[in-house]
Amino acid sequence: MRPSRGxxxxxxxxxxKPKTKARxxxxxxxxxxxxxxxxxxxxxxxxxxxxxxxxxKKASAKAMAKAAGRPYPNLVDNMRAARKK
Numbered sequence: 001m002r003p004s005r006g007x008x009x010x011x012x013x014x015x016x017k018p019k020t021k022a023r024x025x026x027x028x029x030x031x032x033x034x035x036x037x038x039x040x041x042x043x044x045x046x047x048x049x050x051x052x053x054x055x056x057k058k059a060s061a062k063a064m065a066k067a068a069g070r071p072y073p074n075l076v077d078n079m080r081a082a083r084k085k
């Protein structure tokens with residue numbers, strides 16, 4: 001399975017080693033690290049400084065938010081609209 005690009009999942013090659021834990025009822029399980037949300041991560045240094053979104057990209061983000069039933073675009077809508085060319 002392919003991890004989503006920057007939307008919270010970690011690529012398998014970048015994941016830490018799993019930990020095997022034991023329960024009292026002798027059912028062992030493997031615990032993996034969780035990816036984390038996009039708004040909790042710092043901006044990648046390779047992207048450079050943030051740029052202003054064009055009015056067309058802002059309109060695209062507003063349309064995505066409206067289609068999802070939100071009154072205004074959130075960070076994910078803005079990121080998706082800024083990525084489009």
